[in-house]
Amino acid sequence: MPRLMNGAELAGEIVERAAKRAASFLEKTGRKPCLATVLVGDDPASVTYVRMKQRRCAGAGVESRHVQLPAATTTAEAVAQVRELSEDPAVDGILVQHPVPAHVDERAVFEAIAPGKDVDGVTMHSFAAMALGEPGFLSCTPGGILRLLDAHGVEIEGKHAVVIGRSPILGKPAALLLLARNATVTVCHSRTADLKAVVRTADIVVAAVGKPEFVRGEWLKPGAAVVDAGYNPGNVGDVDFKSAEPVAGWLTPVPGGVGPTTIAVLLEQTVEAAWEGNSTPR
Numbered sequence: 001m002p003r004l005m006n007g008a009e010l011a012g013e014i015v016e017r018a019a020k021r022a023a024s025f026l027e028k029t030g031r032k033p034c035l036a037t038v039l040v041g042d043d044p045a046s047v048t049y050v051r052m053k054q055r056r057c058a059g060a061g062v063e064s065r066h067v068q069l070p071a072a073t074t075t076a077e078a079v080a081q082v083r084e085l086s087e088d089p090a091v092d093g094i095l096v097q098h099p100v101p102a103h104v105d106e107r108a109v110f111e112a113i114a115p116g117k118d119v120d121g122v123t124m125h126s127f128a129a130m131a132l133g134e135p136g137f138l139s140c141t142p143g144g145i146l147r148l149l150d151a152h153g154v155e156i157e158g159k160h161a162v163v164i165g166r167s168p169i170l171g172k173p174a175a176l177l178l179l180a181r182n183a184t185v186t187v188c189h190s191r192t193a194d195l196k197a198v199v200r201t202a203d204i205v206v207a208a209v210g211k212p213e214f215v216r217g218e219w220l221k222p223g224a225a226v227v228d229a230g231y232n233p234g235n236v237g238d239v240d241f242k243s244a245e246p247v248a249g250w251l252t253p254v255p256g257g258v259g260p261t262t263i264a265v266l267l268e269q270t271v272e273a274a275w276e277g278n279s280t281p282r
């Protein structure tokens with residue numbers, strides 16, 4: 001039986017610490033740290049995620065301000081909105097919910113986030129910092145994944161980490177963070193020739209595919225640490241939990257694994273952003 005990597009519990013600890021720092025920020029400046037969330041369109045899953053983030057903020061003494069833009073918003077309009085938030089001294093962090101509608105240039109909207117407010121780690125600035133191993137805001141889900149591994153004593157240095165998926169906010173930055181910790185990293189994607197054979201050699205597997213129960217226990221090296229970043233409709237991960245459970249050494253549940261740590265890192269980085277700069281005393 002694997003050791004379960006409990007993300008809900010770890011997230012609770014991270015949020016508790018962030019809440020204390022948010023309280024002292026309030027004491028010092030007379031205002032709470034503030035996260036602005038931007039949602040373009042009304043995709044029901046995105047609406048749910050944004051609500052979850054706002055609820056977590058409220059519980060930690062972080063204010064949230066929501067900007068809802070219609071699905072027909074143009075790239076220029078969305079960029080202008082985000083720029084406004086970037087210039088607003090009362091806003092400490094900005095999260096633009098991915099995905100935006102197909103006609104909107106998501107990269108352009110992300111780049112309108114001021115680097116000091118990129119608490120979701122989606123800008124080229126943050127990405128470059130992760131790639132170079134420089135300090136900066138982490139992409140939240142990969143940041144949470146590293147926290148989960150560390151909290152459970154999973155060794156990273158010198159290990160073979162296989163990341164399945166190479167999206168800009170998940171797979172690719174997860175690979176960069178593991179590399180910065182001296183793992184030997186392989187990044188797999190839809191054109192990978194023999195995925196099963198690669199996964200078989202992994203000490204650490206990060207599944208970020210977006211396909212329910214895609215990774216099977218039979219693919220795994222016995223004892224591997226398996227992180228399931230997938231979050232598919234019906235709260236189903238990208239790893240087939242049942243077949244992975246008898247083989248893995250460590251395993252994240254879905255729900256209660258990577259999801260809660262993602263939001264915890266977002267909150268932590270928002271409080272950090274508030275302390276670091278744009279704190280205008282009232």
Ligand SMILES: NC(=O)C1=CN([C@@H]2O[C@H](COP(=O)(O)OP(=O)(O)OC[C@H]3O[C@@H](n4cnc5c(N)ncnc54)[C@H](OP(=O)(O)O)[C@@H]3O)[C@@H](O)[C@H]2O)C=CC1
Binds near residue numbers: 262
């Ligand atoms: N818990 C959390 O906080 C978060 C969870 N998620 C979840 O993580 C999952 C992935 O999300 P995201 O990265 O945004 O998804 P994307 O769809 O952007 O990326 C999926 C990646 O998986 C690869 N892929 C697709 N099919 C295969 C295949 N058959 N074999 C190998 N690789 C394949 C794609 O390859 P290619 O590049 O070649 O197309 C791509 O790189 C989803 O379930 C999502 O809901 C996402 C963000 C945050």
Ligand SMILES: Nc1nc(=O)c2c([nH]1)NC[C@@H]1CN(c3ccc(C(=O)N[C@@H](CCC(=O)O)C(=O)O)cc3)C=[N+]21
Binds near residue numbers: 257261
């Ligand atoms: N710019 C951007 N940044 C993101 O971080 C981002 C995004 N866009 N778009 C969508 C995905 C998805 N995502 C989740 C976060 C938390 C849970 C989470 O906490 N899930 C709970 C379950 C909660 C429930 O459903 O009750 C769990 O896994 O235990 C899930 C999914 C962040 N995303």
